[in-house]
Amino acid sequence: MPVPAVPAPGGPPLPPGSALIDVMSRLSDPAIPGDQKIALVEQSTPDEAPSLDRFGIALRDNGSLPLSFETRDLAWSQANPGNVVATVVIRTANPQGGEFVYPMEFVPASDSWQLTRQTADLLLELDDGGAPPPAAPPPSPAPPTPTR
Numbered sequence: 231m232p233v234p235a236v237p238a239p240g241g242p243p244l245p246p247g248s249a250l251i252d253v254m255s256r257l258s259d260p261a262i263p264g265d266q267k268i269a270l271v272e273q274s275t276p277d278e279a280p281s282l283d284r285f286g287i288a289l290r291d292n293g294s295l296p297l298s299f300e301t302r303d304l305a306w307s308q309a310n311p312g313n314v315v316a317t318v319v320i321r322t323a324n325p326q327g328g329e330f331v332y333p334m335e336f337v338p339a340s341d342s343w344q345l346t347r348q349t350a351d352l353l354l355e356l357d358d359g360g361a362p363p364p365a366a367p368p369p370s371p372a373p374p375t376p377t378r
Contacts, residue, residue: 247301249343250316250336254299257345257354260286271356272337272347278356285354294322313337313346 253270256262264279271278289295300319307313313335320330332353335346350356 244304244306245314245336245343247304247316250301250304250314250318250334251299253336253343253345254318254320254334255297257282258286258289258295258297260290260295262286269339269342270344271350271354272339272344274347274350274356281354281356289322293324294327296323297321307335310335310337310346314343 257267257270260283264281264283265276267282268274268276268279271282274282289297298321300321302317302319304314304316307315315333315335318332318334320332322328322330334349334353336343336349337346338344345353
């Protein structure tokens, strides 16, 4: 991710960290249906709703919820003017889950924010929800057994 730009004096204020935390909290909440999460990810489609559902369900099933989020180092993106970059610290409810730190980028969307497609592609497994995983290659034949 490119080095963030410092806001220009007199420029627009950065969003509060809570606005970005809200995006991540809603994405990880299994009680929110995937079709309602589509608006949280830039350029997402209805076909990705099942993947968004699976993300929250997986977090719940592995004991990670509730997650807590902290944003640090908010700045305007140099690469994508108008976007905000932030370091997001994620803590799981599972004491063995630890703390994860990710650089993330957010794009303005009407009166809220969305996770950029690039960041979502790095963090989430978004797909059409119906494609099976690729088949594993067949096992290699066993080497011949030496005979005497």
